[in-house]
Amino acid sequence: MKVQALADFLANHPAPSDWKLCKDLHDEKVFYVEIKEPWTIYFDGAPRRDGAGAGVVVSPEKHMLPYSFTLGELCSNNTAEYQALIIGLQIFIKIGITYIEIYGDSKLIINQLLLEYDVKYEDLKPYFVYARRLLERFDGVSLEHVPRSENKKADALANLATALTILEDETLQISLCQKWITSLIESEHQEANAISVCIIEEEDW
Numbered sequence: 001m002k003v004q005a006l007a008d009f010l011a012n013h014p015a016p017s018d019w020k021l022c023k024d025l026h027d028e029k030v031f032y033v034e035i036k037e038p039w040t041i042y043f044d045g046a047p048r049r050d051g052a053g054a055g056v057v058v059s060p061e062k063h064m065l066p067y068s069f070t071l072g073e074l075c076s077n078n079t080a081e082y083q084a085l086i087i088g089l090q091i092f093i094k095i096g097i098t099y100i101e102i103y104g105d106s107k108l109i110i111n112q113l114l115l116e117y118d119v120k121y122e123d124l125k126p127y128f129v130y131a132r133r134l135l136e137r138f139d140g141v142s143l144e145h146v147p148r149s150e151n152k153k154a155d156a157l158a159n160l161a162t163a164l165t166i167l168e169d170e171t172l173q174i175s176l177c178q179k180w181i182t183s184l185i186e187s188e189h190q191e192a193n194a195i196s197v198c199i200i201e202e203e204d205w
Helices: 002-012 076-094 105-113 122-135 154-163
Strands: 039-048 051-059 064-071 100-103 139-147
Touching: 039 076, 039 105, 039 154, 051 076, 051 154, 064 076, 064 154, 076 100, 076 105, 076 122, 076 154, 100 105, 105 139
Parallel strands: 039 100, 100 139
Antiparallel strands: 039 051, 051 064
């Protein structure tokens, strides 16, 4: 019925023969749809007897931005995981990212944030509530559990933070190299091919 009504309207209101099609739209932004690629984050926490650490790997497209944090107090593994995620979310909010994909090897935390698991431990509830509040500030969020083998970078950063002791307001810069290959050191007595070059005087010609 809607199609027939539109056809009747066009039949009763034909376009003038001298009417020119205008390609410029006054409200062209209405027809413009921007598809933003989501940023990804891998998070992990590592508690130890003398402290705890958090590791976050933020990735815009194919680039990797590693972050390692020393947590200020002793805590459980799940608490350290929550704090790592919260730090990553705060980083995204600070730089204005609105679409994110979150990956973590803690099945408990991922499923709690997906509202599939209940938060039974009282010490985790404040972190859960705060993390959910941060997630609501994004336009699009994807949460996925991954095996530990796929979360090695964040795990390494979390363990690195627990192994290093630095002052409260101190930042430690660590260079990460994909490959570092040193050349072989040859023995002093090892034979090598050599070419001798002699200067020839003009008289010899």
